[in-house]
Amino acid sequence: MSTEPSPTLDAPADDRPQDDLTQQVYNSPKERAIKYLLGACALVSVLTTIGIAAVLVIESIPFFQNVALAEFFGDTRWTPQFANKHFGIWALLSGTVLVTVISAVVALPIGLASAIFISEYAVPWMRQILKPGLELLAGVPTVVYGYFALTFVTPLLQTFIPGLGVYNALSGGIVVGIMIIPMVASLSEDALQAVPDSLGQAAYALGATKFETVVRVDVPAAFSGIMASFILAVSRAIGETMIVTLAAGATPRMTLNPAESIQTMTAFIVQVSKGDTPQGTIVYQSIFAVGLVLFLITLVMNIIANRITLHYQERY
Amino acid sequence: MESSNGTFNLRRKRRKRLGMILAGVLFLATIFGVVVLVTLLVDVITTGISWLDGSFLTRFPSRNPEEAGIKSALVGSLWLMGLTALISVPLGVASAVYLEEYAKDGWFLRFIQINIANLAGVPSVVYGMLGLALFVRFAGFENSLLAGALTLSLLILPIIIISTQEALRGIPSGLRESAYALGATRWQVIRSHVLPMAAPGIFTGVILASSRAIGETAPLILVGALTFIPFLPRGAMDQFTALPIQIFNWTARPQDEFRSLAAAAIIVLMILLFTMNLSAILLRNYFEDRRAGA
Numbered sequence: 001m002s003t004e005p006s007p008t009l010d011a012p013a014d015d016r017p018q019d020d021l022t023q024q025v026y027n028s029p030k031e032r033a034i035k036y037l038l039g040a041c042a043l044v045s046v047l048t049t050i051g052i053a054a055v056l057v058i059e060s061i062p063f064f065q066n067v068a069l070a071e072f073f074g075d076t077r078w079t080p081q082f083a084n085k086h087f088g089i090w091a092l093l094s095g096t097v098l099v100t101v102i103s104a105v106v107a108l109p110i111g112l113a114s115a116i117f118i119s120e121y122a123v124p125w126m127r128q129i130l131k132p133g134l135e136l137l138a139g140v141p142t143v144v145y146g147y148f149a150l151t152f153v154t155p156l157l158q159t160f161i162p163g164l165g166v167y168n169a170l171s172g173g174i175v176v177g178i179m180i181i182p183m184v185a186s187l188s189e190d191a192l193q194a195v196p197d198s199l200g201q202a203a204y205a206l207g208a209t210k211f212e213t214v215v216r217v218d219v220p221a222a223f224s225g226i227m228a229s230f231i232l233a234v235s236r237a238i239g240e241t242m243i244v245t246l247a248a249g250a251t252p253r254m255t256l257n258p259a260e261s262i263q264t265m266t267a268f269i270v271q272v273s274k275g276d277t278p279q280g281t282i283v284y285q286s287i288f289a290v291g292l293v294l295f296l297i298t299l300v301m302n303i304i305a306n307r308i309t310l311h312y313q314e315r316y
Numbered sequence: 317m318e319s320s321n322g323t324f325n326l327r328r329k330r331r332k333r334l335g336m337i338l339a340g341v342l343f344l345a346t347i348f349g350v351v352v353l354v355t356l357l358v359d360v361i362t363t364g365i366s367w368l369d370g371s372f373l374t375r376f377p378s379r380n381p382e383e384a385g386i387k388s389a390l391v392g393s394l395w396l397m398g399l400t401a402l403i404s405v406p407l408g409v410a411s412a413v414y415l416e417e418y419a420k421d422g423w424f425l426r427f428i429q430i431n432i433a434n435l436a437g438v439p440s441v442v443y444g445m446l447g448l449a450l451f452v453r454f455a456g457f458e459n460s461l462l463a464g465a466l467t468l469s470l471l472i473l474p475i476i477i478i479s480t481q482e483a484l485r486g487i488p489s490g491l492r493e494s495a496y497a498l499g500a501t502r503w504q505v506i507r508s509h510v511l512p513m514a515a516p517g518i519f520t521g522v523i524l525a526s527s528r529a530i531g532e533t534a535p536l537i538l539v540g541a542l543t544f545i546p547f548l549p550r551g552a553m554d555q556f557t558a559l560p561i562q563i564f565n566w567t568a569r570p571q572d573e574f575r576s577l578a579a580a581a582i583i584v585l586m587i588l589l590f591t592m593n594l595s596a597i598l599l600r601n602y603f604e605d606r607r608a609g610a
Contacts, residue, residue, distance in 0.1 A: 026501055034503045035418055041410035042419070045432050045477065048470050052442060055449040113345035121339055122346075132597055133350040139524075139593050140356070141531025143560045144582050147567045148356050151363070151575055181349050209328075211335025232437060239439025241534040242560075246567055266441050266534070273448070273538050291445045295438065302437035306430060 056295055059288035063087075066282055072289065078252035078268075080283040087286060089293060091252040095169065095262035096294075099244055102173025102258055103180060103237040108230055110177075111184025115226075118185065119192040120214045138182035146246030149175035154247060161259060167249030170258040175247065176240050180233040187232060191225020192218055228308040235301035239294060241266035265290045360586070364579025372580055376546040377562065381573035386581050388545040389562035392461070393530055393588075395549055396558055399465035400472065400529050405522055407469070408476030409511075415477070416484040417506055436474040443471045444538025452539050459540030462552040467535050472525040479521025483514040516603040523596040527589050533560035559585045 025031075064072070067087045075088025118130055154171040158164045195218050203213040219226070249261030250271055263271075269287045277284045375385025419425045447467030457463040487510050495505040511518075536558055543565040545557040559581060566578035 025499075028501070031501050031503055035414075038410045038414035038418060041407050042414040042428060044407055045411060045435060045473060046428060048446070048473070049431050049435060051450060052438065052446050055446050056442075059445075059449055110345045110348055113342045114349060117339075117342040117346040121342065130346060130350065133353060135597070136590070136593060137349050137353045139527055139531075139589055140353070141533065141560055141585065141589070143531070143533040143564050143567070144356070144360075144586070147563065147575075147578055147582060148359065150567060151579075152356070152359050178349070178352050185346075185349070207328075209331050209335045211338050212331065215338075235437055236439075239441065241439065241441045242564065245534075246564070266439065269441055269445070270534060270537055273444075273540075288445065288449075291442055295442050298437060298439055298442075299434060302434045303430075305437075306433045 052295065056288055056292040060285065060292050063282065063285035063289045067286075067289075076254045078263075080272075080286055085282070087289075089265075089290070091254050092263060092265045092268055092290060093293070094254045094256075095244075095248070095252060096238055096264040096266070098169045098256060098258060098262060099173040099176055099240075099248060099264055100234060100237045102170060103177035103240075104230075104234055106174055106177025107180045107184050107233055107237075111181045111229070111233065112188050112226060114181065114185040115188035115192055115229075116214060116219065119189045120210075120218065134182040134185055137178075138186075140179075142179065142240060142242040143246075145175050145179050146242045146244075149243055149247035164259050165249075165261055167247065167251075167261040168259050169248050169262045172244045172246075172248030173258065175243050176237050179240065179243065180236050183233045183236060184229050187229030188222070188226045191222040191229065194225065195221040224308050224311060228305040231301050231305040231308070235298045235305070238301075239266060239298050241270055245270045265294050269294075357586070360579045360582045363576050364581075364583050367576050367580040368583055373584070377544055377557075378546075381571070381577055384574075384577055386559065386562055386584060388548055389557050389559045389581070390584065391548050392541075392545070392556040393559045393585075395461050395552075395556065396465055396468065396536075397526055397530050399461060399552060400468040401522065401526055403465060404469035404473050404476055404525070404529075408473050408522075408525075409480050409518060411473075412477045412480035412484060413506060413511075416481050417502070417510065432474045432477055436478065440471055440532055441534040441538065443467055444535035446470065447535060447539045457553070459542065459555050460553045461549055461556045463539045464536055464541055464556065464558070465552070467539050468529045468532060471532065471535060472529050475525040475528060476521055479524065480514070480518050483517025483521065484510065486517060487513050516599055520596045520600045523592050523599075527592040527596075530592075531560055531585065531589060533564050536561055537564070559588075 072087055072089050075086050076090045077086035077088050078091035079086045114130075114134065118127055122130060149171050150166075153175055154164070154166060154168065157168075157171055157174075161170075164170070199217050199221055200213050203217045208216070244264045245267040248264060248267065250263050250267065251261045252263040252268065253260070255262060268290055272283060272287045372385045373390060374387050375383060376387050377389070378384040415425065415428065419428075444467060447463060447470070451457050451463040451466045452459065455463075457466075491509055491513065492505050495509050500508070541561045542555055542557055543561055545555060549556045563578050563581045563585065566574040566581065569575070
């Protein structure tokens with residue numbers, strides 16, 4: 001990683017005299033202090049990870065003392081506000097899965113198509129419009145997407161689907177999908193760019209057309225990178241909060257019907273924390289248990305995606 | 317011979333035509349994103365523009381939509397952005413310098429790198445929970461600007477580190493070596509050569525990270541940013557609200573007037589964001605051109 005100045009400067013051999021001027025300057029207390037100071041800053045990121053894990057585990061211990069793991073993972077009802085409380089994570093998890101699947105159906109094909117077009121077809125002036133356009137799309141805050149879902153996409157869907165409620169998983173899912181398109185597009189494009197030209201040229205030499213080359217040579221060659229982009233984008237969709245809070249509803253239920261109002265894990269966390277739920281109550285503690293599940297799911301997906309990315313980077 | 321050649325030509329024509337059609341489909345999918353962006357902007361502008369006037373920026377929130385404004389939200393957001401940059405930029409740049417210029421290749425460096433990549437993928441609402449437990453309650457900062465800024469700082473730290481590392485990697489090693497050859501120490505090389513050269517790249521990354529921070533909503537809800545703040549914060553320990561919080565609150569209300577107010581606030585937020593993004597893109601292009609020309 002670091003650029004070594006030269007072996008003699010960087011690591012003085014033991015037999016060098018201690019009064020060597022170079023070594024004194026190079027290893028002076030000031031230089032060493034700076035090095036450790038910078039190193040301490042780099043440790044903040046590690047501490048952040050430890051902090052997240054510690055907070056989620058410690059804060060959810062009181063919750064799991066009251067709610068058995070068997071209920072948490074066995075029940076299908078999530079009714080913390082009712083007198084008869086149920087804490088079955090599946091009701092929230094299914095909402096998250098439903099929204100995520102809808103968003104993937106929107107974003108993965110469109111994102112991949114965008115990546116292929118920008119990487120293989122677009123002439124320079126088109127790239128100069130499309131890439132910043134996608135970057136701007138990626139820069140739109142999620143609360144703005146939430147507004148768009150609730151006040152534009154839902155009424156639009158209601159003209160096609162009579163009887164569709166104001167809050168539904170479909171509208172939220174579609175807009176979450178729109179939000180993650182730029183992510184799929186830009187990461188998949190990186191993967192396609194990493195494919196050596198010689199592969200495509202070999203296909204042309206065998207008489208393949210441009211489209212055949214792209215679809216049957218370039219895309220399969222970039223497959224692992226494209227998969228990594230899919231996983232990262234889906235993980236982002238799982239953790240998306242404001243769109244689903246505003247547009248998908250606040251009714252935790254196990255359903256696969258996209259027209260129904262649901263609640264995702266993230267939306268539940270926001271609902272509790274913006275209300276006046278007193279600290280120390282079981283409802284308040286439950287958000288940390290839900291947060292722990294959310295964190296673990298996204299962490300596993302990110303680790304898988306990053307592993308795949310490292311793997312394909314080494315291949316060519 | 318003749319006929320088989322003819323079949324080949326015919327099939328080749330068909331294959332090419334199919335390819336053209338499917339390429340057209342790819343193009344349509346690609347401009348879908350741009351079309352959505354334009355639709356969103358037009359929708360927001362047509363809904364919100366009539367509510368957006370000078371006094372909208374200088375009035376406090378109100379239960380009466382006719383009298384409501386975003387003064388405290390706008391000022392709160394600017395406070396947040398300033399504090400967040402103050403905390404996260406030195407930390408992020410220092411981390412990146414350590415990782416790129418000091419750390420030896422090995423398991424520890426790889427571990428930190430993987431950790432940063434994974435942190436970048438942690439949902440922002442989870443950072444909010446960290447901020448709630450650590451800064452709001454454990455450190456006792458309550459629902460203050462400081463608690464919000466610290467939370468957002470941790471959130472954008474991975475972005476700053478990654479973009480700074482990329483900027484540092486773009487500096488040719490010959491530059492470092494020539495400075496070492498003149499007897500400069502490692503820190504002298506970094507301070508007087510590497511950092512100034514990498515500054516435009518670092519700056520671009522900082523702007524993009526700040527624009528991420530200014531649009532974040534969920535972590536601020538978790539750390540207790542309030543929606544109704546009819547006063548301006550006077551210090552980092554004061555309670556606050558922010559533009560995204562105000563937008564969320566107005567959007568969540570069923571009345572059309574408040575949704576229009578939300579659209580007006582979105583226009584202000586988007587102008588802020590586009591200005592930041594555009595300056596980052598222009599800055600990057602300017603320095604890329606200059607470097608290519610040199």
